[in-house]
Amino acid sequence: MQDDKIKKLEERFEARIAADEKIEPRDWMPEKYRKTHIRQMSQHAHSEIVGMLPEGNWISRAPSLRRKVALLAKVQDEAGHGLYLYSACETLGISREELFEQLHTGKAKYSSIFNYPTLTWADMGAIGWLVDGAAIINQVPLCSTSYGPYARAMVRVCKEESFHQRQGFEIMMTLANGSPEQKEMAQDALNRWWWPSLMMLGPTDAESVHTAQSMKWKLKRKTNDELRQQFIDQTVPQADLLGLTIPDPELKWNEERGHYDFGPIDWDEFWQVVKGHGPCNKERLGARVKAWEEGQWVRDAAVAYAEKQSNERSLKREETVIQSKAS
Amino acid sequence: MSKNWPLFEVFVRSKNGLEHRHCGSLHAADATMALQNARDVYTRRSEGVSIWVVESKNITASNPEHSEEFFEPAADKIYRHPTFYDLPDEVKHM
Numbered sequence: 001m002q003d004d005k006i007k008k009l010e011e012r013f014e015a016r017i018a019a020d021e022k023i024e025p026r027d028w029m030p031e032k033y034r035k036t037h038i039r040q041m042s043q044h045a046h047s048e049i050v051g052m053l054p055e056g057n058w059i060s061r062a063p064s065l066r067r068k069v070a071l072l073a074k075v076q077d078e079a080g081h082g083l084y085l086y087s088a089c090e091t092l093g094i095s096r097e098e099l100f101e102q103l104h105t106g107k108a109k110y111s112s113i114f115n116y117p118t119l120t121w122a123d124m125g126a127i128g129w130l131v132d133g134a135a136i137i138n139q140v141p142l143c144s145t146s147y148g149p150y151a152r153a154m155v156r157v158c159k160e161e162s163f164h165q166r167q168g169f170e171i172m173m174t175l176a177n178g179s180p181e182q183k184e185m186a187q188d189a190l191n192r193w194w195w196p197s198l199m200m201l202g203p204t205d206a207e208s209v210h211t212a213q214s215m216k217w218k219l220k221r222k223t224n225d226e227l228r229q230q231f232i233d234q235t236v237p238q239a240d241l242l243g244l245t246i247p248d249p250e251l252k253w254n255e256e257r258g259h260y261d262f263g264p265i266d267w268d269e270f271w272q273v274v275k276g277h278g279p280c281n282k283e284r285l286g287a288r289v290k291a292w293e294e295g296q297w298v299r300d301a302a303v304a305y306a307e308k309q310s311n312e313r314s315l316k317r318e319e320t321v322i323q324s325k326a327s
Numbered sequence: 328m329s330k331n332w333p334l335f336e337v338f339v340r341s342k343n344g345l346e347h348r349h350c351g352s353l354h355a356a357d358a359t360m361a362l363q364n365a366r367d368v369y370t371r372r373s374e375g376v377s378i379w380v381v382e383s384k385n386i387t388a389s390n391p392e393h394s395e396e397f398f399e400p401a402a403d404k405i406y407r408h409p410t411f412y413d414l415p416d417e418v419k420h421m
Contacts, residue, residue, distance in 0.1 A: 028391070076371065080367075080369075084368070087334075087352040096331070096354060153351070302355075303356050306356040306357035306360070309357065
């Protein structure tokens with residue numbers, strides 16, 4: 001009987017999604033839908049938060065005030081994006097503390113790309129251009145995903161993201177048109193960030209365990225391989241414009257397919273990084289946990305202050321009542 | 328163990344003449360801090376001229392499971408709509 005009822009609810013639920021209706025927080029949803037969304041949305045939020053670290057590294061060393069304010073604003077946006085996504089995720093009944101706990105203990109994942117080091121200023125350009133470029137390709141389809149709070153958060157994120165990519169491209173452009181050393185710096189950054197950016201769009205469709213279900217729930221609207229191809233097709237002409245060479249000897253336009261062919265991706269490297277053995281996994285998580293722990297006294301002080309204010313307010317109210325009774 | 332910051336819902340008026348609209352939520356120690364955080368989180372690009380914050384626990388929401396009995400009574404009252412009334416074509420604008 002109970003199973004029958006759930007089956008009926010599930011059918012109605014799937015029909016709603018098929019009809020492009022949105023699901024809102026208090027609506028009935030299958031447990032798996034809830035869990036899958038918590039996993040993906042929290043991973044996304046964690047990626048924004050950890051994603052601040054490789055760039056934060058360069059704020060104090062930006063080459064000009066113009067670059068510095070832009071980078072600062074970009075990193076601030078990422079904090080904002082993390083917060084939109086955490087709050088959207090909490091509508092599914094998981095608390096912020098649990099989400100942080102999952103990040104800090106390594107139970108939850110974040111985007112593998114942030115486990116690579118940012119060695120030179122050119123990396124700020126490459127990250128904006130490539131990493132944010134890949135993120136945009138990933139995120140635009142999510143604006144029409146089935147879960148209302150996620151879709152709304154993504155609309156806001158996407159609006160803000162395009163400045164991130166443009167500021168990155170401008171950095172690359174300036175370096176590529178600069179001295180031979182500067183151009184070499186830009187090329188070196190492209191060499192190091194190209195393959196991780198392709199990996200960032202996720203394992204190949206054949207290897208991706210969640211794709212089929214996620215497509216059905218519109219949590220994914222294009223497969224990883226489709227997104228990757230789109231990213232490559234879009235980025236190659238931009239690299240040409242910069243006069244930089246993409247580090248893939250097999251990269252070639254395929255007239256018949258109407259797409260670029262590209263060389264094999266080193267998936268062993270990808271899985272190594274995902275499993276925690278990337279160049280900076282420990283450093284990133286360590287920095288995040290340290291910031292959280294060292295901020296504890298600030299959060300406590302804020303609570304103490306709020307309580308004190310609230311007590312003083314109620315004390316004043318009581319006094320006013322007593323005075324008005326007396327008079 | 329310290330206390331966690333409560334959750335606030337944030338409503339932003341994008342410009343005068345428009346209503347405040349729900350745009351998300353955030354955690355803060357109190358309402359004053361929630362307002363300041365809401366400004367930084369939700370209006371970094373001049374998206375607002377006024378912000379409301381309210382602690383989420385103070386919102387009473389309708390239950391979607393009761394949506395049918397709650398909202399359906401309006402569905403059969405088509406006489407509440409102007410198109411229900413037959414008027415001659417000569418009456419151009421009414």
